[in-house]
Amino acid sequence: MKVLKFIPDRCTGCLRCELACSYVQTGTFQPSAAVIRVAPLEMHTSYAPYTCVQCAEGWCMAACPVDAITINAAGAKAVLEDQCVGCKLCTIACPYGTMYMDTGRHKATKCNLCEGNPACAQACPTQAIEWTEGEVTDWLGAFAGERAGTNLTGLARFTK
Amino acid sequence: MAEKRHVILGAGTAGINCIRTLRQLGDTGEITLISAERPYSRMVLPYYLNQSISESHTETASARQLLAWKVKTVFGRKAASLEPGQNKLKLDNGEEVEYDDLLIATGSSAARPPIPGAEGPGIHTFWTLADAKAVNKQISPKGHTVMVGAGFIAFTCFDGVLGRSGKVTIIEVAPRILPRMVDETGARLATEWLENLGVRVLAGVRLKSLQPVDGKTRLSFEQGRGFTADTVLLATGIRTNLDWLRSNVSWVEGGGLKLNQGIVVDEYLRSSVPNVYAAGDVAETRNLVTGAQEVHAIEPTAQEHGRVVAANMAGRNVKYAGSLLMNIVSVGGLDMASFGSWDDGNAEAITGLDPRRHAYRKYLFRGERMVGAILISPSKETWLENDVGMLKGLVQAGSPLGGWKEFLRKHPFEIKKPFLAARTTAALIPRTTLGAPTPSPRA
Ligand SMILES: Cc1cc2nc3c(=O)[nH]c(=O)nc-3n(C[C@H](O)[C@H](O)[C@H](O)COP(=O)(O)OP(=O)(O)OC[C@H]3O[C@@H](n4cnc5c(N)ncnc54)[C@H](O)[C@@H]3O)c2cc1C
Numbered sequence: 001m002k003v004l005k006f007i008p009d010r011c012t013g014c015l016r017c018e019l020a021c022s023y024v025q026t027g028t029f030q031p032s033a034a035v036i037r038v039a040p041l042e043m044h045t046s047y048a049p050y051t052c053v054q055c056a057e058g059w060c061m062a063a064c065p066v067d068a069i070t071i072n073a074a075g076a077k078a079v080l081e082d083q084c085v086g087c088k089l090c091t092i093a094c095p096y097g098t099m100y101m102d103t104g105r106h107k108a109t110k111c112n113l114c115e116g117n118p119a120c121a122q123a124c125p126t127q128a129i130e131w132t133e134g135e136v137t138d139w140l141g142a143f144a145g146e147r148a149g150t151n152l153t154g155l156a157r158f159t160k
Numbered sequence: 161m162a163e164k165r166h167v168i169l170g171a172g173t174a175g176i177n178c179i180r181t182l183r184q185l186g187d188t189g190e191i192t193l194i195s196a197e198r199p200y201s202r203m204v205l206p207y208y209l210n211q212s213i214s215e216s217h218t219e220t221a222s223a224r225q226l227l228a229w230k231v232k233t234v235f236g237r238k239a240a241s242l243e244p245g246q247n248k249l250k251l252d253n254g255e256e257v258e259y260d261d262l263l264i265a266t267g268s269s270a271a272r273p274p275i276p277g278a279e280g281p282g283i284h285t286f287w288t289l290a291d292a293k294a295v296n297k298q299i300s301p302k303g304h305t306v307m308v309g310a311g312f313i314a315f316t317c318f319d320g321v322l323g324r325s326g327k328v329t330i331i332e333v334a335p336r337i338l339p340r341m342v343d344e345t346g347a348r349l350a351t352e353w354l355e356n357l358g359v360r361v362l363a364g365v366r367l368k369s370l371q372p373v374d375g376k377t378r379l380s381f382e383q384g385r386g387f388t389a390d391t392v393l394l395a396t397g398i399r400t401n402l403d404w405l406r407s408n409v410s411w412v413e414g415g416g417l418k419l420n421q422g423i424v425v426d427e428y429l430r431s432s433v434p435n436v437y438a439a440g441d442v443a444e445t446r447n448l449v450t451g452a453q454e455v456h457a458i459e460p461t462a463q464e465h466g467r468v469v470a471a472n473m474a475g476r477n478v479k480y481a482g483s484l485l486m487n488i489v490s491v492g493g494l495d496m497a498s499f500g501s502w503d504d505g506n507a508e509a510i511t512g513l514d515p516r517r518h519a520y521r522k523y524l525f526r527g528e529r530m531v532g533a534i535l536i537s538p539s540k541e542t543w544l545e546n547d548v549g550m551l552k553g554l555v556q557a558g559s560p561l562g563g564w565k566e567f568l569r570k571h572p573f574e575i576k577k578p579f580l581a582a583r584t585t586a587a588l589i590p591r592t593t594l595g596a597p598t599p600s601p602r603a
Pocket residue numbers: 087089169170171172173174175194195196197198199201202203204205206237238239240265266267268286287288313316317401404439440441442457458459460462486487488
């Protein structure tokens with residue numbers, strides 16, 4: 001199975017993945033319309049690109065009351081836009097926070113792996129995102145734990 | 161062994177999820193679906209009311225789909241009684257249906273308040289497709305619509321009502337709106353938001369009667385002046401559809417089938433009669449967060465129940481992990497969501513309020529674990545969906561947050577760092593409802 005692999009050490013926070021994503025998904029260069037979102041860590045000195053892991057359960061897909069989320073040829077859970085009624089149940093059922101709403105059109109949106117040719121991976125200049133054979137795993141937890149941890153040390157200093 | 165005869169009672173969310181899953185799992189048993197109504201989704205009726213979808217879009221299993229699944233259907237009939245000893249279900253026309261295993265998924269109904277005039281003309285509930293059609297016909301763009309009851313269900317159809325009425329008034333007997341979905345701060349934000357939309361919100365008022373007057377309805381209250389409405393929508397609560405079982409006292413009381421708030425089931429969703437299962441709004445199952453046995457009348461719980469029952473009917477022995485309470489509703493552009501034990505009075509609460517942005521967060525902690533949450537933000541805020549899903553994930557995974565709890569106290573609007581750093585993703589990835597990847601619903 002091909003997955004999106006994230007190597008957060010390589011991410012420079014340039015947001016090209018977000019721009020490429022929003023362009024391919026919606027035809028606009030607009031990070032807020034992207035379904036991949038880069039999380040700034042450590043006061044914007046580290047970054048972690050974050051999107052749907054394409055989990056085995058497919059909480060979004062199972063929750064949809066009108067079967068508007070299916071599995072596409074790339075193995076991604078994908079929204080059938082003309083079926084989506086905009087009820088937002090998928091946004092609370094997805095425990096990863098990777099179901100989004102197109103607020104203008106009242107439709108759910110999510111990563112559909114660009115039908116097998118993910119724009120984010122192509123656009124990434126530092127190979128922090130790869131489209132490769134692999135397993136569904138947590139690519140970011142350890143990195144975020146280490147890098148974001150400075151928030152906690154900082155906090156400890158504050159509260160002493 | 162001969163193929164099993166599965167009887168599914170109720171063509172709502174739980175019933176249809178059960179049938180689809182049986183076939184996805186390769187079960188070739190005989191399936192009979194008996195239901196008072198045809199298969200449609202109640203929870204998308206608000207989108208029919210606001211005219212963004214047609215009636216056919218509410219359908220969850222077409223005649224063609226049911227044929228493809230080889231389902232024998234009996235629509236427009238109700239179950240009248242059950243003979244668990246003889247594996248027989250009796251219908252309201254006297255017909256008897258035999259089963260090898262039975263799923264009871266009869267859902268719930270809207271309950272009207274016990275006041276004079278509540279059954280009168282022009283007084284609607286909003287629970288069934290027939291209700292939605294009746295409201296659709298009556299509601300008028302110049303008229304005054306009064307919504308009685310300001311709970312979650314009322315607000316699911318609020319946008320449709322607002323868009324199609326000249327004037328809207330909401331009345332609620334409790335001292336505040338949404339008493340079972342958000343806390344007081346949340347209710348205050350929502351009330352302000354509604355008032356900014358020009359909606360009149362009257363909380364703490366008790367309706368005394370509804371009276372037809374010249375094609376309108378006159379509402380009278382225990383205290384204060386009454387007024388008239390063109391359309392009245394009652395959303396004053398729901399009742400579990402178990403009357404037909406409860407009237408079967410002889411064997412219910414004799415321990416024939418254990419009933420409490422709902423049908424009492426074990427972790428495989430089997431009732432006290434092993435070949436009778438229950439799912440959805442009628443089933444009392446484990447609360448994922450607290451472990452208590454409860455009825456959770458929400459869509460995701462009905463879906464999960466239906467799927468787990470199917471797996472067990474198909475002999476897979478799948479345990480149900482538990483139901484996580486969750487709700488989201490959009491009220492005129494303000495999104496409100498709550499999860500798990502959001503009203504746990506014994507939990508430690510961490511809150512964040514940004515009144516200028518109409519943003520509110522509340523996290524309930526037991527020790528280092530988040531056990532519940534409330535989130536309110538305008539729908540157009542991009543951060544909303546990130547946060548809302550991650551809160552579900554934190555409550556569902558129950559990961560210990562360690563020092564991140566104190567971080568949230570300082571930065572209540574920064575949920576992503578705690579979510580990622582607590583390895584929530586890794587805790588969630590192995591979790592599935594049936595112990596296997598879910599196939600596409602349309603395959
Ligand atoms: C307007 C509205 C909005 C909602 N919005 C949301 C939401 O946003 N999020 C959420 O989580 N939940 C929502 N819900 C609740 C959700 O729809 C229910 O929890 C869900 O439908 C329960 O599924 P079920 O299968 O248990 O029952 P139902 O879907 O109610 O199905 C029960 C079926 O049984 C049939 N039946 C009843 N009695 C008998 C009998 N004696 N014999 C034979 N058949 C019978 C009925 O006709 C029906 O087909 C909403 C409900 C409504 C009405």
